[in-house]
Amino acid sequence: MTSLSDPSAPARPFDVHGGADRPRKTYPEVAAATALGWLRQMYLIREFETRCMQSYQDKKIGGFCHVYIGQEAVAVGCTAAVERSDPIVTAYRDHGHALARGMSARACMAEMFGRIGGCAKGKGGSMHMFDRANNLFGGHGIVGAQIPLGVGLAFAAKYEDEVIKGGRSSRVALAFLGDGALNQGAFHEAMNLAGLLDIPCVVICENNGYSMGTHIARGTTMAHRLGVKGAAYGIDSYEVDGMDVLAVYHEMHEICETARRTSRPAFVDMRCYRFKGHSMSDPRKYRGREEEEHWEADDPIQKLREHLLSRAVLTEDAWKQMVKDVRAEVRDSVEWSDASPAPSSEELMRDVFMERWGPYTGSSQPEMLGGAENVPSFEAIDPSKARTPGELA
Amino acid sequence: MTSLSDPSAPARPFDVHGGADRPRKTYPEVAAATALGWLRQMYLIREFETRCMQSYQDKKIGGFCHVYIGQEAVAVGCTAAVERSDPIVTAYRDHGHALARGMSARACMAEMFGRIGGCAKGKGGSMHMFDRANNLFGGHGIVGAQIPLGVGLAFAAKYEDEVIKGGRSSRVALAFLGDGALNQGAFHEAMNLAGLLDIPCVVICENNGYSMGTHIARGTTMAHRLGVKGAAYGIDSYEVDGMDVLAVYHEMHEICETARRTSRPAFVDMRCYRFKGHSMSDPRKYRGREEEEHWEADDPIQKLREHLLSRAVLTEDAWKQMVKDVRAEVRDSVEWSDASPAPSSEELMRDVFMERWGPYTGSSQPEMLGGAENVPSFEAIDPSKARTPGELA
Amino acid sequence: MSTMMSTSPESPAGGLREIEFRDAIREAMSQEMRRDPRVFLLGEEVAQYNGAYKVSRGMLDEFGPRRIIDTPISESGFAGMAIGAAMMGLRPIVEFMSWSFSLVAADPILNNAPKMLYMSGGQFGCPIVFRGNNGAGGQLGSTHSWCVEGLYSNVPGVKIVIPATPEDAKGLMTTAIRDDDPVFFLESERMLGMKGHVPEGDHLVPFGQARLARSGDDITLVSFGRPVHFCLEAADALAKEGISCEVLDMRTIRPLDVGSIVRSVRRTSACVVVDQSWSFASPGSEVASIVHRECFDDLDNYVHRVHSVDVPTPYATNLEQEYLPNARRICEAVRACLYRA
Amino acid sequence: MSTMMSTSPESPAGGLREIEFRDAIREAMSQEMRRDPRVFLLGEEVAQYNGAYKVSRGMLDEFGPRRIIDTPISESGFAGMAIGAAMMGLRPIVEFMSWSFSLVAADPILNNAPKMLYMSGGQFGCPIVFRGNNGAGGQLGSTHSWCVEGLYSNVPGVKIVIPATPEDAKGLMTTAIRDDDPVFFLESERMLGMKGHVPEGDHLVPFGQARLARSGDDITLVSFGRPVHFCLEAADALAKEGISCEVLDMRTIRPLDVGSIVRSVRRTSACVVVDQSWSFASPGSEVASIVHRECFDDLDNYVHRVHSVDVPTPYATNLEQEYLPNARRICEAVRACLYRA
């Protein structure tokens, strides 16, 4: 990682011509099983997203669909660097985070198919992947809106640890955002709050160089030195190579452990690239094929695969088997989603209020915040009553 | 001025213990008439605000009333540093800017009295001083909201000069804000836009150390080095001593001329202090009398007065005369406002739409933007017609 | 099965003790904070300054800075932060110094809080209370006088509470804090100093049950929040003309106690809605539309409506008075509705 | 004295040329930009990308980057900036990629633009057009499917335009750009590809004049924007049952052509409002309330209303279809209103 907090560090222009030729640091190896696990996860995301694109063409998926191809190392490396009890939140390009966090391909795919088997019963859609059991607090569709939420997650974790349990702050939250979200007021206000109140939220800008068709330098001042965006709030900033899962894991582990220990926020300029268009309708005319090829040559999956092959942690046969397994898993998710019923008409009215329908406990019993006595809700007023003529007394 | 763009400059804690003991730069003298004019303007503001406080006690002024006492050098020095054709916009603590820009004490006072003679016919109130003839685009009540407006003023001036007239950008806009407004998303978005689009807006943070009862360090990260707030957008930042009108004038003149020449924004940390409470209801328990006395010893009016006395530009007699004149002017503004009628009932419905009532031309014929052909409005639809049963054909 | 209590100043249903509206809100917050460590308060000037309007006076001393939290002027940021905390299971109370300042936070409070449960398929609720001054204060001008119920009540997934008495302020605030869903709690700067009998200890007033503020036979006045008092004033004046007004204080407009309105209007056959928000697409228009639907054959005249005038809020005191609903305009509407104009 | 034209596809009142809805909007913008150098367009992806929905396709080429301006994702910032520019006398057109993203800009668009003239006592107007997609697209989910007229129409000082045909899109956009006041122009992603006859050259449609989309005798359907087409679909179906529907396309809801509604309802004695916003405190409730007021003695039944269901917008296609107003639900409402259910 390059600490960006030192503002006298040389400016680095956003590297539109790919990371392949960049000088690389070397990182410590990780256990074989861990590395193979990452490879499988990254490949699962890649395959999954490929199938999403196809299913979108097949009109099984509606609305907006933003695939994560090219950025797999970021979600996989970041989630590996923290505990599952550390809450995370992200934007609408969220399938990768969901799968990396442990959501089943079935629940994720069925959500996009708009089926009852989806993580949000088909009511959220592609941009809104939520997974309570895995502490994924959603994908969010409004650019920047999830950043204050992420700060709130870290605030709550710290509050629970310190105020309710009387112990020490033990968790960090990860808030992911795209580079385009840097220019929303929500980013600014959230960063200042985190810096001011010592909130251990790690704000990760997945800097893929573009917000839709806009190159970062056309939308964001100081795009070549994003560290100033953290420095403005006294928050330590780091640059991380998001095309290399080993780099992501090691750097993020150190950053997150520092945040955990000091109970301070951090800001990460995570350099990466989306290989596909912004969404399904984007012909990518705003960038050259040459630029894309440079970045494709830096494919995080290929790179890890070759690395593991070269270290004999992986064999060609094992890889083939992995490919086969992952493809089967993704195919299964499609078949399962096809078979999953659409949500019933009652679902239309459900989940508007807690008191009326109760929280969803379909797939997993959520861990509630501990420490607080279990306060019984005030006797519920059925809102349906309020809608029909009642009695005065 | 201290350029804050060099981030390796030493941090300067916000100087709660007054500017009186600070080392001072010396600035070139200005013409006697100019200096005397500033003294009179500053003293006019002081007297005017003192009468506002009294009139508020007398219940002649309602709503919120935020006086400018202590900060007079800022409005006077800044408006002196630019042309009257350079548009300005500010927040709700706006009487000083209005008077410095040339609004009559009568129009300003009558506005607060809620009378038809007020600059906005009594419909705006203390927080909303507008003066088209003097290119004052309002005081604005929502913290931070005026900053994007200010950027828009500069944008429009440049657009008119360059796109419509085909010439060169010739004006700057001044956007004033309080230190508390630094933490609104509007500040962030406006700064990024100005930096990105080369908009010659000078953003002036009147850093009086407090937003209501909150010391800047309790609300704003990096309060001791606000230059980072400009640097985050690639905008040159400056610190200026706002308790010294000579300093304000000279520094702001240079800053604004640079902005004008380069068509670039600038950010100014204008160090000052409000001698009174946030508004009429503030007992100022959040700061010590000692701190206040330190700052009061740095009174910008006293300082200029003594400076001019020492240089024999001013005599004690002339000062007494000035005091007398100003007091008479302020007294007159109160009497005039007392005599001004309340707005008639018709004013309640007027000025909601242009087409219906036409623009206000009461006191001055506003200069419209030149260059564009004078496009006649589409034949007006009287909204009152739409509110009563009409005819189909 | 809903019940409506008559609480007039003569019959201190709230007990003998009289406290201010602001104290009633504070008492509810403090009692709930003692009861449940997940509850905390944040907002501008709520802690060291004791609240811009002294609603939170003394709370910092009792609960300390970890639970009574001063924020910068970043409504969007701290509203969003509180929503995140609520998703984790905390129960934040967010003070907007004024609801007029909530427009900069419209996205988190309208796009996140009310939709989180639905978008997540029931996984993440949002037990949060947003509260602050709403409606015109005294001459605060165009930007500071919002009646946000005119805007926000269109949105499903929130409960909107507008208390009119100190007793209800406490009872509804307690209910709001214990509620598992987002609640918008709308106070009035003009009423914070109003005194009333307020029960000590636990006091809960359910949502969706109107209060019978005055019973009468000739016409039903439907209102909520501060204008309830204008209705009572008008009812007094009209009584002298022989017109007997029933005044319903809705207390919450989401949910709305349609049953109580309908039952009253079926009896009186006439209805005036008094709503301080602007008229177009307001809670008042909704009530009118509902009453026409439910009481179509009972009504002797269409539902008359009294609102703030459809212009930005003027500063001048005479214009502001003309702008706001007031007893005079209510009396006129009642007479017109009863064909006595 | 207002006039309403019948423009059905059979009678090409708009001329022979057929173009898409998006082209009609662009044509109005381009013509006005040629005519008046003060007009410019800004927003996300409007220039180099040719518009996220291709409404501004080719405009960068014609007008250059000084007048077709790409912005960062800073709705509050660029809306405020454009308002400042409008105060200076320019005439900005601000594209929100979707009105759903305007919530982060609620303060500038509701607190500044509509109040500037009033707060300044008539000194500074705000001639600005905000435009973009409004309402549900196809399965865009809870945060991206706002019908902002449900919220924003409560506010005085803005004009709200919701065109239903390409011809009107051009005519109303031209009027909007020449208007001296702030205009919210609400398009629908679902209709951008719709083709229609659109006059070449100057084409202005006045605000506050409804369009008679179909004439009929038994009942008046009042609608605006996309649901107008659902009404026409329902009217076709109901014609087979012997029910003759008049369909009014309001075109603008602020100002609202009350006269045309009233005249029609006085003749038909029955009215259904179809409004895709949520029901509570919506334009639909306002229309219902007004019709009850103006036609109290003419109505055979209360005004029936069809809205989106009062829940956050669901993603699943079957739920979204149930959620939105549609021809089936309109037919049911019409039959119920005419006691034919």
Ligand SMILES: Cc1ncc(C[n+]2csc(CCOP(=O)(O)OP(=O)(O)O)c2C)c(N)n1
């Ligand atoms: C407030 C808001 N404005 C606009 C949009 C439309 N929009 C969706 S994604 C996007 C681009 C975001 O780019 P970036 O943040 O870089 O994320 P990436 O797509 O690269 O992951 C835009 C403009 C939105 N969803 N929310």
Ligand SMILES: Cc1ncc(C[n+]2csc(CCOP(=O)(O)OP(=O)(O)O)c2C)c(N)n1
């Ligand atoms: C968005 C918003 N939030 C809150 C307020 C209430 N408020 C008015 S002034 C103020 C303090 C502002 O302090 P600062 O910006 O430093 O200006 P100063 O009063 O010192 O001139 C606050 C919180 C407001 N007007 N707008």
Ligand SMILES: [Mg+2]
């Ligand atoms: Mg990006």
Ligand SMILES: [Mg+2]
């Ligand atoms: Mg200040």
